[in-house]
Every structure is written in C-alpha cells, then in structure tokens.
Amino acid sequence: MTETATTGGFTPPTRFAVPGRIAVSDRAAAVWQTATLTEIRRETPSVATFRFAVPGWAGHLPGQHLMLRLTAGDGYTAQRHYSLASPPDDAGHIELTLDHVEGGEVSGWFHTEARPGDEVAVRGPLSGFFAWPGDRPALLVGAGSGVVPLMSMIRHHRARGLDVPLRLLVSARGPEELIYAAEYGAETTAVFTRRAPDGVPVGRLSAEHVAPLLAERPPGGWEAYVCGSNAFAEHASRLLVEAGQPVHRIRIERFG
C-alpha cells in the first residue's frame, strides 16, 4: 500500500488525486503470460465478453487493467490496454469486454476471428490508481464500454457480500447498447441518450442524476470512479465537481 505525499511541499491549487492506493507487483506487470480463450459471450450487437484461462494470473483488484498482445506470422505485434471485467475471485480466469471498434486492429481480430482455444499474451494487472478494493463507499459513473472496470467492482461487491455503499450511473445510447443490462440491480441508474424504453426519459447524464447520489453522501464521502470516452469523462467529472464531489476524490479512466 502506498499513501505518498508529493515532493517538496508544493500545494497544488486543485488538489489531485488520491495517489495510487495499491502497490502494483513489478513482477506481475513485467511478465507476459499466455491467456487461452475459453468462452465468448455476446453482450450487445457490437460488444462481446471474452473469457480466458490464465493459470498463472496473480489476481487483481476491481478497476485494474492489463496489456494484451497479438502476434502476426511475420513477427508484427499489436498491443492494447484493456480493463478487466471480471472480479478477483475467479481463480485462474479473467474476462475482458471489448467493443468492436470500427477498423480496430485488435478488437477486429477478437470480433471476427477469435474462437475458444486461441492464445494471446497478457501482462498485468497494471496500475493501482483506478482500483477499488471494496473498502470505501464508491460512486461509479460510466458510459459505453467505460462500464467494464466498474462492473468488475459491482461483481466484487456482490461476490463478497460487501455492505459498503456502491452506486452506478451508466449511460448508453439505448437499451440494446447497454452492456451487462441483465446484471444491474438496485445500485444502478441507467441513462439513455438516444432511445429509451417507454416511460423513461431520453437525455444525457445531468446534474439531476448526480445530485441525489451526492445528497445521500455516506460517512467519509464517496470515492468517485469515472470511465468512458474523453468527452464523457470531461462532462461527468465536471458534473461531479459542480455537485460538490471533491476534485481529489475523483479517479478517471479515459478511453481514447
């Protein structure tokens, strides 16, 4: 565990960042391991979950990511960072949920070529910053595939039967594009920006969604985790700040 102060006594005008809370294993991060695809589950028309057996996986915390590498016949490699979707208590297995990106070199392979038995290389888990061990009240805000690391947190919360408060605001264009739709419970509020079921308003995430959650501020306050496109992350983090969430207690993962 690290709780380290910044150097030299400089006090930033906008306090950032709860520093990383989790010591990352140098060894685990440095070693490439073989991950064998065991299962593919469709989530939405453009999103699927890929389950892998990784026997030597050292475990992870909800919110962490890994680096994945594909190797072509001529030795060319492509590597990408992906958030882990599965909770830590999934011994020897990990899951990634990938959007089929238009023209995507790696996501394209996954969505058009990959089948059980295929092997890829992974290293990780990486970064203790956007990680939630389940010890503090967590307010999760995600859009699109930005909900993936947040779902790892929700699954962890459920699997362990944690009673620390957890809330999720998840934004999707429409119900058919809501990833993990069948898995959400009372902790989740879905926001639909283009199409919504009858009786549900259509519109982007707004102060009206954020205010009630900040009003029910738990003892010690929320740790906020925001994940999505940069545009969404900018929008959501500003809403949180305007609603009173301290800047230094907002962790952001931006999908480029």
Add this chain to the structure above:
Amino acid sequence: MNVTRGFTGRPRVPRPGLPPGQYDSGDDWPVLSAEVTPDLAPADWTFRIDGLVAEPRSWDWDEAHTLPASVYEGAIHCVTSWSKFGVRFGGVSLDAFLDVVRPDASATHAVAYAHSGYTTNLPLADLTGGRAWIAWEYDGEPLPAEHGGPARLLVPHLYFWKSAKWIAGLTLLDHDEPGFWEQNGYHARGNPWEEQRYSGD
C-alpha cells in the same frame, strides 16, 4: 510468444521513427489523464524551479513569454502504444529556464509537479540539451486544456506520461524519486526505444 492464429495486423508500411510496440495514431490525439481537467487560466499559471539550484525562481505567464521562443516538431509516444507524428508544439526550451536558476552540480534528477498535483520523475539529463520544453502552443494555437493547457512539460523522447500537463514546477534532487505513475507500477525513465513501460522492463 506464439503467433496468434488468424491475426495479420493492419496493412503496414515501414514507419521510420516508430518505436517497438507502437502504432501510428494518425490524426487521433487521445486524451489520457487520471484527474479532473483543472480550470487554469494563463493569468493564474506559474512555473517554478527549486530544489538543488543556485537561485530558485518562479515565472508567471508574461515573464515566461519573455524567454526565447522554441519549437518542437516531431513525434510523441504514449505508453498505451499509440505514437503521433508531425506534431508541432511552441513554447520555450527548458534550457532557457534552467540557465536562470543554475542547477547545482549535485542535481541528478527532477520531480515535475503539476497544478493538478500530478507528479513525474525524470533524470536531469533528459531535461537539458534541447530535449525538453515548456509548451503552450499546439499547431499554432493555444494548447487545449485537456492536453495540458495553458502550459505543459514536453519531453518527446520519453513516453508521454513524463510530459506533465498543467506544469507547475520542477524540484531538482540528488536522487530519483518516483512520481504518480511511477508509484503505480510504471517505469522510472520511460524510454520508448527500449520499451521501458513498466517497472521491471
């Protein structure tokens, strides 16, 4: 590692200047920062160099702009594996600032700190000799806030997490001291040509 069945990769032409494990992001310039983008006006921006120097000092926006202008044109490389070619940043060479404060002979490293509180560590040798800038323009326009505007550190020969956005200062030290990402498992130096991505690489 074995070949990935069915993976050929995108059509590729040799790209001089592309470090191992990187791809050309083309026109895209992804935004990667872990914190809320600070609301920082040029009038409120300051830059300070302290620690092991003869004369610590701070510059405000106007004072920094009296130093000789300097441009970087070339590529930048992000640890998440994209590289971007043909970028053009305007600002001032860090040498111009360091000439004023005069680093001690004992100074070997620096911690760069941002107005957001972000920190990152660098060997002093990576900040001198015309290889580092304080940049406030991109492509002839003011640097956008989400990319570190009004001003950021620019150290293009290292992975881009070293180029601290919203730069507030440098503290010169006689030892290395891990910054924000380095405490989170990233490499102390971050040389893209040696793929120094994570601690242990």
